[in-house]
Amino acid sequence: xxxxxxxxxxxxxxxxxxxxxxxxxxxxxxxxxxxxxxxxxxxxxxxxxxxxxxxxxxxxxxxxxxxxxxxxxxxxxxxxxxxxxxxxxxxxxxxxxxxxxxxxxxxxxxxxxxxxxxxxxxxxxxxxxxxxxxxxxxxxxxxxxxxxxxxxxxxxxxxxxxxxxxxxxxxxxxxxxxxxxxxxxxxxxxxxxxxxxxxxxxxxxxxxxxxxxxxxxxxxxxxxxxxxxxxxxxxxxxxxxxxxxxxxxxxxxxxxxxxxxxxxxxxxxxxxxxxxxxxxxxxxx
Amino acid sequence: xxxxxxxxxxxxxxxxxxxxxxxxxxxxxxxxxxxxxxxxxxxxxxxxxxxxxxxxxxxxxxxxxxxxxxxxxxxxxxxxxxxxxxxxxxxxxxxxxxxxxxxxxxxxxxxxxxxxxxxxxxxxxxxxxxxxxxxxxxxxxxxxxxxxxxxxxxxxxxxxxxxxxxxxxxxxxxxxxxxxxxxxxxxxxxxxxxxxxxxxxxxxxxxxxxxxxxxxxxxxxxxxxxxxxxxxxxxxxxxxxxxxxxxxxxxxxxxxxxxxxxxxxxxxxxxxxxxxxxxxxxxxxxxxxxxxxxxxxxxxxxxxxxxxxxxxxxxxxxxxxxxxxxxxxxxxxxxxxxxxxxxxxxxxxxxxxxxxxxxxxxxxxxxxxxxxxxxxxxxxxxxxxxxxxxxxxxxxxxxxxxxxxxxxxxxxxxxxxxxxxxxxxxxxxxxxxxxxxxxxxxxxxxxxxxxxxxxxxxxxxxxxxxxxx
Numbered sequence: 001x002x003x004x005x006x007x008x009x010x011x012x013x014x015x016x017x018x019x020x021x022x023x024x025x026x027x028x029x030x031x032x033x034x035x036x037x038x039x040x041x042x043x044x045x046x047x048x049x050x051x052x053x054x055x056x057x058x059x060x061x062x063x064x065x066x067x068x069x070x071x072x073x074x075x076x077x078x079x080x081x082x083x084x085x086x087x088x089x090x091x092x093x094x095x096x097x098x099x100x101x102x103x104x105x106x107x108x109x110x111x112x113x114x115x116x117x118x119x120x121x122x123x124x125x126x127x128x129x130x131x132x133x134x135x136x137x138x139x140x141x142x143x144x145x146x147x148x149x150x151x152x153x154x155x156x157x158x159x160x161x162x163x164x165x166x167x168x169x170x171x172x173x174x175x176x177x178x179x180x181x182x183x184x185x186x187x188x189x190x191x192x193x194x195x196x197x198x199x200x201x202x203x204x205x206x207x208x209x210x211x212x213x214x215x216x217x218x219x220x221x222x223x224x225x226x227x228x229x230x231x232x233x234x235x236x237x238x239x240x241x242x243x244x245x246x247x248x249x250x251x252x253x254x255x256x257x258x259x260x261x262x263x264x265x266x267x268x269x270x271x272x273x274x275x276x277x278x279x280x281x282x283x284x285x
Numbered sequence: 286x287x288x289x290x291x292x293x294x295x296x297x298x299x300x301x302x303x304x305x306x307x308x309x310x311x312x313x314x315x316x317x318x319x320x321x322x323x324x325x326x327x328x329x330x331x332x333x334x335x336x337x338x339x340x341x342x343x344x345x346x347x348x349x350x351x352x353x354x355x356x357x358x359x360x361x362x363x364x365x366x367x368x369x370x371x372x373x374x375x376x377x378x379x380x381x382x383x384x385x386x387x388x389x390x391x392x393x394x395x396x397x398x399x400x401x402x403x404x405x406x407x408x409x410x411x412x413x414x415x416x417x418x419x420x421x422x423x424x425x426x427x428x429x430x431x432x433x434x435x436x437x438x439x440x441x442x443x444x445x446x447x448x449x450x451x452x453x454x455x456x457x458x459x460x461x462x463x464x465x466x467x468x469x470x471x472x473x474x475x476x477x478x479x480x481x482x483x484x485x486x487x488x489x490x491x492x493x494x495x496x497x498x499x500x501x502x503x504x505x506x507x508x509x510x511x512x513x514x515x516x517x518x519x520x521x522x523x524x525x526x527x528x529x530x531x532x533x534x535x536x537x538x539x540x541x542x543x544x545x546x547x548x549x550x551x552x553x554x555x556x557x558x559x560x561x562x563x564x565x566x567x568x569x570x571x572x573x574x575x576x577x578x579x580x581x582x583x584x585x586x587x588x589x590x591x592x593x594x595x596x597x598x599x600x601x602x603x604x605x606x607x608x609x610x611x612x613x614x615x616x617x618x619x620x621x622x623x624x625x626x627x628x629x630x631x632x633x634x635x636x637x638x639x640x641x642x643x644x645x646x647x648x649x650x651x652x653x654x655x656x657x658x659x660x661x662x663x664x665x666x667x668x669x670x671x672x673x674x675x676x677x678x679x680x681x682x683x684x685x686x687x688x689x690x691x692x693x694x695x696x697x698x699x700x701x702x703x704x705x706x707x708x709x710x711x712x713x714x715x716x717x718x719x720x721x722x723x724x725x726x727x728x729x730x731x732x733x734x735x736x737x738x739x740x741x742x743x744x745x746x747x748x749x750x751x752x753x754x
Binding site for chain 2: 068
């Protein structure tokens with residue numbers, strides 16, 4: 001497997017869509033906002049509308065989650081949302097429609113976040129082919145570590161997709177280095193030892209994880225897990241290249257529909273400009 | 286561990302065998318390691334199965350556990366500690382009992398029962414929990430968490446935690462808590478906290494999900510004491526190691542009692558820990574046939590079953606690549622079985638490998654077959670088996686009939702069945718199955734005393750009690 005860990009990251013023809021989105025934000029003087037929403041929640045069309053609203057209100061990258069029966073990295077809010085989507089008949093192939101629709105309507109890069117078994121079931125190559133065809137940027141893989149990813153390396157190379165792996169506060173320097181090298185697009189720095197869900201403050205472990213990834217050579221590092229408020233976003237924007245928000249957006253969508261999730265995205269993105277003064281409002285999520 | 290999980294130690298088999306021999310108290314455990322031995326497979330991979338399909342957050346903990354385990358299993362002090370607990374706490378070695386009257390229903394083949402039901406806490410589960418709880422202490426962890434279905438592994442974990450002074454939290458599906466309320470009380474009496482899981486199907490797989498979520502958040506203080514040979518490396522190889530004593534003992538006992546190896550060994554398969562423990566003693570004995578019996582539930586044709594190897598497809602669940610009951614989208618399908626301990630839509634990766642190799646044959650046994658064997662063992666041998674183990678008994682009856690067909694002396698055929706647990710926990714389920722309960726769930730014929738009149742509104746046929754009030 002080790003030979004597959006060092007793919008040619010910068011093939012001449014390859015442009016990482018997520019890296020480009022982060023770089024565009026940087027060029028505009030701010031950090032990137034990465035917004036997670038599950039496909040099929042509250043239903044397929046509404047999930048498309050919500051993702052478009054979020055992109056039009058400041059999200060640079062949209063992360064579309066595939067509902068899965070056993071989401072061990074997710075907290076109660078996202079579990080409830082994805083369980084509802086599955087109960088309503090969501091199918092994995094629906095995610096390609098969501099990706100295609102959001103890609104067609106917005107400038108955002110669209111990543112898919114998925115547990116690995118649905119990809120394995122479809123076939124890694126087939127999944128990658130269809131994702132690329134839909135205009136997707138790549139995959140975020142919460143339960144796939146580079147050690148097990150040889151098939152995904154091959155498929156992501158073949159179809160020009162980003163590989164976003166996670167690094168955690170518990171990752172050893174050796175594993176951080178290996179994961180940074182395996183990733184493409186950006187590296188997902190897990191801010192806390194835990195699962196997804198809104199928290200009152202950002203773990204101070206987050207900055208250390210980002211620093212470790214940067215020391216290992218990561219060009220773009222984004223922070224996720226437990227990020228829910230504009231002040232979190234501002235805090236993280238001081239040291240990371242992007243901020244990933246999930247649960248808070250799902251709560252807004254659940255409780256207030258598409259207008260509410262759009263409004264929250266706007267408020268969160270207000271915290272991202274490195275020059276703009278900070279707003280004092282909180283979202284109450 | 287090195288960054289690559291494939292980088293397992295070069296040749297631990299030799300040391301393993303000495304260790305296992307020591308564990309079993311045998312001076313002669315290392316006699317049958319061959320060049321192509323299937324024994325002591327170290328992981329992380331078993332053929333194309335196994336591995337670590339886990340969040341990065343947990344990899345450091347898995348590495349720490351692997352390192353601790355690899356040192357412990359060749360550490361005489363650790364092995365002596367396990368051997369002492371096995372002997373003086375669990376009550377090992379467990380007996381090998383010939384089931385002479387039951388044998389008549391297995392084509393006349395001689396059936397021997399490996400009596401894991403006689404262990405402390407009533408099943409094989411104690412072997413694994415003692416080992417892992419000792420490892421938890423070696424790692425300096427103060428808290429263990431566990432998942433449980435019927436409650437057997439939860440009770441065993443709570444027991445080990447009490448014995449070794451560890452905090453214990455057990456995740457149990459809310460549906461299972463309701464069905465097994467007495468086991469919830471047992472765990473609480475032992476000092477454990479039981480957390481009802483209300484996610485998903487509210488059964489074992491969801492309890493594992495919540496235990497993993499707890500582990501991610503508390504990994505510094507906490508060891509996840511997984512109850513079967515599934516999960517990410519090193520769990521499958523490690524849990525097997527602690528159960529290898531079953532097969533070691535059975536092998537010695539059958540040689541002593543009969544003078545030769547058995548023709549077949551039989552065990553039930555949920556995750557597969559009792560089975561792999563028994564099988565391991567005979568894996569390299571090519572003449573010993575091996576059978577694993579999965580839960581056929583309502584019948585595999587109904588779709589309501591837990592026959593993961595028989596009807597599942599390769600996939601990843603809870604950290605390992607193995608057979609998984611899943612739909613065309615890769616979503617896990619809920620399993621069904623009268624036996625909560627077999628009601629799991631996954632199976633240990635080593636079993637998946639042994640199935641593909643053809644070394645072990647896996648077959649489904651449905652609820653009705655298992656319950657018939659349950660009753661038969663009660664009434665021919667005076668042993669109430671766990672319903673899980675009853676699947677192995679039902680399978681052994683079929684195997685016995687097959688192997689003795691056309692044989693003039695069927696008693697020349699010898700079969701060992703792993704009686705993995707006792708059936709005390711299953712009495713209510715069995716009473717309901719056999720129609721022994723009335724509509725209120727009371728055992729028929731037991732509600733005639735004054736006790737039932739209190740608060741009862743429809744007891745007008747019991748005028749004497751009423752006047753006594």
